[in-house]
Amino acid sequence: MNAAQLVREARKRHGLTQEQLAARASTSQAAISRIERGLVSPTVETLARLLDLMHEELVLDAREVDYGHDRTLYERTLSMTPSERIEHGAAFANFVQRNLGAASAP
Numbered sequence: 001m002n003a004a005q006l007v008r009e010a011r012k013r014h015g016l017t018q019e020q021l022a023a024r025a026s027t028s029q030a031a032i033s034r035i036e037r038g039l040v041s042p043t044v045e046t047l048a049r050l051l052d053l054m055h056e057e058l059v060l061d062a063r064e065v066d067y068g069h070d071r072t073l074y075e076r077t078l079s080m081t082p083s084e085r086i087e088h089g090a091a092f093a094n095f096v097q098r099n100l101g102a103a104s105a106p
Contacts (some may be wrong), residue, residue: 003047004038006058014054024053085099 001009011021013033025032031097034040042050050060077085080083 003042004036006047007042007050008031008036010051010054010056016054021050021053022101025050 007021011018015048015068016024019029022029022032030061031040036040044058044060077088
């Protein structure tokens with residue numbers, strides 16, 4: 001759910017008009033409208049403040065992503081320069097080519 005949906009749905013749950021929410025937030029109805037239509041993306045602080053004015057709490061959460069594979073090699077390449085990445089990639093390609101050739105030999 002995006003910020004526009006959060007504000008609009010919370011406002012409607014509390015039976016407030018855009019004008020009423022704007023008055024609580026010391027802003028204009030037009031500003032609330034722009035947020036709710038997604039024309040303006042409020043900062044996290046502004047979003048939390050608007051929700052707080054409606055007695056709601058903004059909860060952000062971060063979780064580790066399971067990519068289904070080990071990311072050690074990927075993370076190691078992030079510290080390499082572009083030329084080191086190319087050199088590393090070429091060495092890997094040569095390794096694979098040599099081993100595929102050996103595996104397919106009778």
